[in-house]
Amino acid sequence: MGFTLSQHKIMISQLLPIVIGVLFACGCYLVMQRQLVRVLLGLILLGQGANLLIFSGAGLTQNNPPVIPPDALTIEGAAADPLPQALVLTAIVIGFAVLAFAIALVLRTYQKSRSGDINTYTHSED
Template identity: 50%
Template sequence: MEFLLAITIGVLYAAAFYLLLRRGVVRIILGIALLSQAVNLLIFTAGGLREGGVPFIAEGQTALAATSADPLPQALILTAIVISFGVLAFTLAMVHRADQATGTDDVDDLKGTDQT
């Protein structure tokens, strides 16, 4: 399972960086979205995969069973998803405004402020 996830994460990272290196602003945003998904899977995998048990403390017990999954990476991912959702929404709005203001979606044309 780790092997499969590792390959998936690798493919996601590769796709994300390919998109980030494109010139279209929308592709770059898709790249950022893919990147955050790749990172989430990475946290999930690095946190250790365990088969079986959901991380609930069974009735009558005072601690988690040894077979249950670690709940912390899941909490981290949940936080990360919420943050990346908000950031992505902002980025889309910003790019829309940038498109209106500059009239282009090609990052190579966003050089107006770089002239000395």
């Protein structure tokens, strides 16, 4: 299609909020289900939505990457903000660890409870 690069970038910055919204909506729907696996999938989607939100939080710019040229001491001109990417990387790693643990926990709970229906999980209420 006949779009220039900058037109693509503008389209992405308009598309991302919609994607985030869809992720949150699907995540919320799944988290409220009774089946354990669906809850887990919901958590994954919500986590991705939050990560994307931080990623686009600083505003998507069309500036150069924040790399200092070898023969200079500072960046010339405007550059993209690298911090949100550092933040989102941290959040992704932490989310990955928690979800990996959650999957193991879900599996074990399913085996011990012999049911994937959360409404039957009343043993911790005694």
